Amino acid sequence: MRKVTIFGATGSIGQSTIDLIRRSPGTYDVVALTGGRNIARLAEDAIALKADLAVTAHEELLQPLREALQGSGVEAAAGQGALLEAATRPADWIMSAIVGAAGLAPGLKALEQGTTLALANKESLVCAGKLLLATAKQHGARLLPVDSEHSAVFQGLVGEDMDAVERIIITASGGAFRDWPIGDLPNATLAQASSHPNWDMGQRITIDSASMFNKALEVIETREYFQVEPDQIEVLVHPESMVHALVGFRDGALMAHLGAPDMRHAIGYALHWPERRDLPVARLDLTQVGQLNFRTPDAARYPALHQAYAVMERGGLMGAAFNAAKERALDHFISGHIRFTDMAEVTAKVLDRIEAQSGLIDSAMTLDNVSKIDHLSRQAADVAVAEDKR
Numbered sequence: 500m501r502k503v504t505i506f507g508a509t510g511s512i513g514q515s516t517i518d519l520i521r522r523s524p525g526t527y528d529v530v531a532l533t534g535g536r537n538i539a540r541l542a543e544d545a546i547a548l549k550a551d552l553a554v555t556a557h558e559e560l561l562q563p564l565r566e567a568l569q570g571s572g573v574e575a576a577a578g579q580g581a582l583l584e585a586a587t588r589p590a591d592w593i594m595s596a597i598v599g600a601a602g603l604a605p606g607l608k609a610l611e612q613g614t615t616l617a618l619a620n621k622e623s624l625v626c627a628g629k630l631l632l633a634t635a636k637q638h639g640a641r642l643l644p645v646d647s648e649h650s651a652v653f654q655g656l657v658g659e660d661m662d663a664v665e666r667i668i669i670t671a672s673g674g675a676f677r678d679w680p681i682g683d684l685p686n687a688t689l690a691q692a693s694s695h696p697n698w699d700m701g702q703r704i705t706i707d708s709a710s711m712f713n714k715a716l717e718v719i720e721t722r723e724y725f726q727v728e729p730d731q732i733e734v735l736v737h738p739e740s741m742v743h744a745l746v747g748f749r750d751g752a753l754m755a756h757l758g759a760p761d762m763r764h765a766i767g768y769a770l771h772w773p774e775r776r777d778l779p780v781a782r783l784d785l786t787q788v789g790q791l792n793f794r795t796p797d798a799a800r801y802p803a804l805h806q807a808y809a810v811m812e813r814g815g816l817m818g819a820a821f822n823a824a825k826e827r828a829l830d831h832f833i834s835g836h837i838r839f840t841d842m843a844e845v846t847a848k849v850l851d852r853i854e855a856q857s858g859l860i861d862s863a864m865t866l867d868n869v870s871k872i873d874h875l876s877r878q879a880a881d882v883a884v885a886e887d888k889r
C-alpha cells in the first residue's frame with residue numbers, strides 16, 4: 500500500500516485527489532488529511548478513507564473536529580504546529596493543495612522527509628522557489644507540478660534536454676471577463692468574478708483567473724520550476740482551455756499538450772508518475788471541438804501579467820511580496836472594500852513600497868525572511884487600501 504497525505508484535502512484540488520484515491524480501493528494508505536474551516540468534509544473523508552490523522556489549521560476548531568471524529572479511531576489535531584507535524588509523518592506521496600502562502604511551511608517540512616511532493620500550491624514556488632528546490636535537492640525529495648500548465652510542460656519535456664528548449668508557452672482561458680468592455684471591469688461584482696467559463700475551481704483561484712493574477716503567478720512558477728529566463732516564457736489567451744501549454748524547441752518544433760479542462764488529469768499524472776494509468780477524464784474529440792483560438796493577452800485588461808515580469812526581473816524576495824500583496828488585495832475585493840480593478844493598483848503600490856525599504860528584497864531566502872516580507876507586504880496592502888478610501 501502506498502502511503503499518501505493530502506494538505507488542503509477539503510478544497511477543490513484536495514477533493515479531486517480524494518476522488519482518484521477512492522477509485523482505487525486497497526491501493527492507498529491515507530496517513531493524514533488536512534483542512535481549514537470545513538470540519539464536516541474533513542471528518543467525513545478522514546473516516547471514509549480510514550486516515551490515521553485529520554488536522555484543521557484552526558486551533559479553535561479542534562473540539563468540533565474531535566466530536567465529528569468520535570469513535571472513528573482517526574486522530575484529531577489542530578493549528579500550525581499540527582500541520583507541520585503531519586508533514587513529518589512518513590508518506591510516499593504528499594499533495595500540497597493548501598491555498599496561498601500558508602502552504603509553504605508544510606510543503607518545506609514535507610520535502611525534508613525526502614518524499615514526493617505533488618505541488619498544486621503554486622504560491623510556494625512564487626514566494627520561495629529557490630528555497631523549495633534547494634530543500635528538495637538536499638533531502639533527495641521530488642517535486643512534481645500539478646498546475647495543469649506546468650504538468651503539461653513537464654510532460655512535454657520527458658526525454659528532452661533543457662538546453663534544446665527555446666521557449667515555454669502557457670495558455671490562459673482569459674477568465675470571466677475576457678470579452679467584457681474594459682470600461683466595465685471596475686464594476687465587476689464578486690459573483691461575476693467567481694464564475695469561470697471553463698474550469699471548476701476554488702473561489703480564490705477563479706477570481707485570480709479573471710484578473711490574470713493566477714497566470715502572473717504561473718509565469719513566475721514556470722521560471723522557478725523549469726529554471727528558464729523570463730523572456731523565454733509566453734502567455735497566450737486560449738478561450739477553449741484545451742491546449743494547456745506548449746514547449747518550443749531550438750529546431751522550431753512546438754510540442755503541445757491537449758486535454759479536457761479537468762484537474763484530475765494533472766493530479767493523476769503526478770499520482771502515478773512515472774507511469775501513465777487510466778484516468779476518469781473526458782476524451783477530447785477534435786472534430787467536435789472544430790476550432791482552437793489563441794490571442795495575445797491585452798496588457799490593459801490584465802496588468803497583473805506585466806507585474807509578474809517586473810517581479811522576475813527584480814528577483815530576490817519580490818515574489819513573496821507580490822504574492823502576499825495579491826492575496827491581501829483579493830481579501831479586500833472579496834470583502835467588498837475595493838473594486839475588481841483596484842487589486843492590481845494595490846499590488847503595484849506594495850511592490851514600490853517594499854522595494855523602497857532598502858535591502859529587504861535582497862535578504863537571504865529563508866522561511867523567516869519570506870514570512871517577514873509576506874507580513875510587511877500584507878500590511879502595505881492594507882495601507883494602500885485605506886489610503887485609497889480616503
Ligand code: NDP
Pocket residue numbers: 506507508509510511512513533534535536537538556595596597598599601619620621622645646647698699700701702703704762
Ligand atoms: P480551495 O480554496 O478550494 O481549497 C483550499 C484548501 O486549503 C482547503 O482545504 C482549505 O480548507 C485549506 N486552507 C485554506 N486556508 C488555509 C490555511 N490558512 N491553512 C491551512 N489550510 C488552509 O483551493 P483550490 O483547491 O482551488 O487550490 C488549492 C491550491 O491549488 C492553490 O494554491 C491553487 O492555486 C492551486 N491550484 C488549483 C487549481 C484548481 O483547479 N482548483 C488548479 C491549479 C492549481 P477549508 O476549505 O476547509 O477552509
